[in-house]
Amino acid sequence: MIEAVNVTKKYNDGNQALKKVSFLIDRGEFVFLVGQSGAGKSTLFKMIIKELVPTSGTLKVFGRDVSRLRGKEVSVLRRNIGIVFQDFRLLEEKTVYDNIAFAMRASGASPREMRKRIPQVLEQVGLKKKVYSRVNELSGGELQRAGIARAISNRPAMIVADEPTGNLDPQTSMDIIKLLRNINVKGTTVLVATHDQQIVDELKKRVIYLEEGRIVGDQEKGAYVRAL
Amino acid sequence: MIEAVNVTKKYNDGNQALKKVSFLIDRGEFVFLVGQSGAGKSTLFKMIIKELVPTSGTLKVFGRDVSRLRGKEVSVLRRNIGIVFQDFRLLEEKTVYDNIAFAMRASGASPREMRKRIPQVLEQVGLKKKVYSRVNELSGGELQRAGIARAISNRPAMIVADEPTGNLDPQTSMDIIKLLRNINVKGTTVLVATHDQQIVDELKKRVIYLEEGRIVGDQEKGAYVRAL
Amino acid sequence: MLFRNILFFMGESWKNLFRNGWMSLASIGVVAVTLFILSVFVLINMNVHHLTEVIEQDVEIALYIDEEATSDEREQLVENLRNHPEIKKADFVSKEEGLERLRDQLGEENGLLEGYENPEDNPLRDAYEISMHDPEAVSSVAREIETYPAVGGVEFGEDVVENLFDFTGVLQVTVMGLMVALALTATFLISHTIRLTVMLRKREITIMKYVGATNWFIRWPFLFEGFNLGLLGTVIPLVGIYFGYESVLQWIDANLKFFPSLIPLETAMGQVIILVVPLGMALGIIGSLISMGRYLKV
Amino acid sequence: MLFRNILFFMGESWKNLFRNGWMSLASIGVVAVTLFILSVFVLINMNVHHLTEVIEQDVEIALYIDEEATSDEREQLVENLRNHPEIKKADFVSKEEGLERLRDQLGEENGLLEGYENPEDNPLRDAYEISMHDPEAVSSVAREIETYPAVGGVEFGEDVVENLFDFTGVLQVTVMGLMVALALTATFLISHTIRLTVMLRKREITIMKYVGATNWFIRWPFLFEGFNLGLLGTVIPLVGIYFGYESVLQWIDANLKFFPSLIPLETAMGQVIILVVPLGMALGIIGSLISMGRYLKV
């Protein structure tokens, strides 16, 4: 699914956010990405959806080098990845329903699919009460769940979630992570960046440890704090 | 410092976010506000700075009824409260330095004060390396620290922080909370809404528990999970 | 492009138009004002052109026949006038006719003409009213026919006529220049407006891109919006011009008896519609296209 | 308002102006185009007015003296003309002078006047060139003085003159209307532009409010920005008008010998500057004020 070989990302200001990162994530895996603030987690996610391109090295997603994708191919890539953004990226003026419908339509779904699917996903993230609330009327945690609902709405082959529980209480956090695990069990690859020690320790999944742009560990059934 | 008597907030869509909430916070206290997503924490914070006004009940801050404040008085209120917003509210296109300078100037500081104070606060939140980075080049945790730096920049009488560690790793979270505690020790009142069990349990400060808009508990030296 | 998408795009563009309320109104207003001024200029231009022609047709030479001319000389004169290449028409006006006209012209004051009832006392002379193919040749032709036999005198409004030609010429050039400037302004303003709309929706566009929308999926609603804005922008000037021009015509009709008639309402409106409607739509679309480019790189 | 704040606000407004790059350019462009068109209209209007006056001064009655009039009758005539309330000036033109003028006018072709060298053979008559206080009274005065003793004939360009008055009248009304429309358009466009600037900075404004900025602290930079935009918007039209009008003057000078002279460059520019500069600044400030209101409630 994702194959990174010596991926390096240097920002224009000279800041080297990722340094020769290499790893392989197979279809159907559930992987946590942990590391201090500024370690490069979001940078890696942005490259997976080609919001950024690697400065050097190759990053293959679904078997294709993302740096080489052009125009419509980028759209196709993104339609197959459900993304939960750290900053939500929801449209403030639209309702929760419209936000998801908006994304589904943009990725080619029919109105009928939307009508069927949207209540389903809102049920899954526990946001059914807020279907027709406008996004700027939501609490922080509700925003986060709306973002997750959108990401899973068109049944992507892979879900990439950046800090999906940062604004949630422990109970809701656990519910969300279990939701992602259930989706994973049905075959979807899931990649989660998180600072939430509790959920990492609880799930006992593969954990990739980033430190100042370098992978310093990669453990099956890992915990938040890297075993030495 | 803050005196709430039967404060109720009903949003236009009929949603009752706070129901007859009463409490008293004295000068120099350090208080955690905890509760599930959607419990009403941010709503309460917004009323303290008069972004919203109570539907009924009275909320006094610095001894004055916020509903009665007009024009310039609102500016004065806000200058005396350092606010850390759940959604950061930073200017994307400006540098970290300019964001803080912008806020300090708006609240009446002189250029000389700014030049002296800004490096100081960035040092305190551990963001000195990013002084001249633009905000849209920061990681989630760095954004959060920039927001905290801005809140403490003009030495407010009270600091109100909404989820100040949601995007931070446990180590950085603890550093930030200790920073707030140190400021508190010097006399500033601090009110923090959080979902972070670890820091609440560690600090053993007063905790107010919100549940669906109601205060269901208020304990000195409380823990994240309410003792029954 | 799927049919359901077309409907969706059109719906979106209208929704945006209403959602942006005053902002859309502003754009439409700008387009309307521009097209309105443009229309007014077109009307002025058309009418100046029309009036120039009318006045040019009015520019005639009056040739008075020498009272002592023989009938041979008179015939010779007719022949000369008929054969002159520059002369389009030469109408004979007998001195009786001339007197009749004068009576009409003077109206109630024709007490002045008392004593001239008797044809013998008619103080006027027989005349020819001559019009030219090229009105600008007036003075040279006049000088020439003055030398013909049987000609008692020649009259035409020399200087004023020449100045009028020059004046309308300058006016037409100025108006043309202004029209071009206005057309450019209109394109500029529409692209400016849509560019701002695009900027205000930057967030929407960014999100669409990150959830996998294609470039054209993003572009269509903006194209429709430009089109709508342009089209709506034509309505106000057309209505305004219709009633405005109508009342100008009526006012002139009521107040300026001697003023030559302007182009009739229907003809004028036809011209304005042919110009303004396609222009509004085209400007809208071009405006959208110009503004979208830079925001839609994936 | 603190002095350091004034400097800061001005700095901010300029920074914003540059930071918004093309957006500011667009606003300035809009203001410039509007003021330019306005200036052109003002120039046209001033010159139409000027030309009307020139032409009005040219409208004179030519009074030919009966060759058989006695010197008593002539003196009586002079008296009459001097006492007539409508008459401003009556210049005597002897028939010798008249012949001289004719010679000059005909230039090289004055072979036509051969045989008239001898004063005795002069075919012309003595005349008075009469100008009126109110040129529109021409025809009634002409009809009146025709009845004076010693008058052999009276001449003036009846119809053309009347039509010209009507024509310039209509033109002036139209131009005036367009000028008002354009002034309104300019205000509208500037307020529109600044409103959009305010919208684009909505986030900034919101944040400022939540960190305790006063309303006026937020307003000042926008006021300065409107002022700057308006002021910069005047530069282009002033320069354009200067060179444009200069070349129009030169062109007319070179090509239209018979055209009456237009208003000189300095006078015209003076008028335009007095109109355009305060207008640009005022529009900028008014534009800002209109647009800010609704966003600045605390």
Ligand SMILES: Nc1ncnc2c1ncn2[C@@H]1O[C@H](COP(=O)(O)OP(=O)(O)OP(=O)(O)O)[C@@H](O)[C@H]1O
């Ligand atoms: N556009 C950019 N230009 C320059 N530097 C950037 C840019 N975006 C991120 N960075 C820097 O790159 C580093 C890695 O950022 P990234 O967002 O990947 O961190 P992260 O691991 O997601 O951190 P967090 O947990 O705080 O979200 C940080 O130091 C950040 O300041």
Ligand SMILES: Nc1ncnc2c1ncn2[C@@H]1O[C@H](COP(=O)(O)OP(=O)(O)OP(=O)(O)O)[C@@H](O)[C@H]1O
């Ligand atoms: N502007 C609004 N209009 C209507 N309802 C609103 C509005 N803002 C918030 N709400 C609702 O009020 C309730 C309380 O919201 P609030 O933001 O105070 O929660 P919170 O305790 O801060 O939650 P979180 O921990 O998720 O941030 C939520 O159910 C939310 O949907």
Ligand SMILES: [Mg+2]
């Ligand atoms: Mg991140």
Ligand SMILES: [Mg+2]
């Ligand atoms: Mg909240």
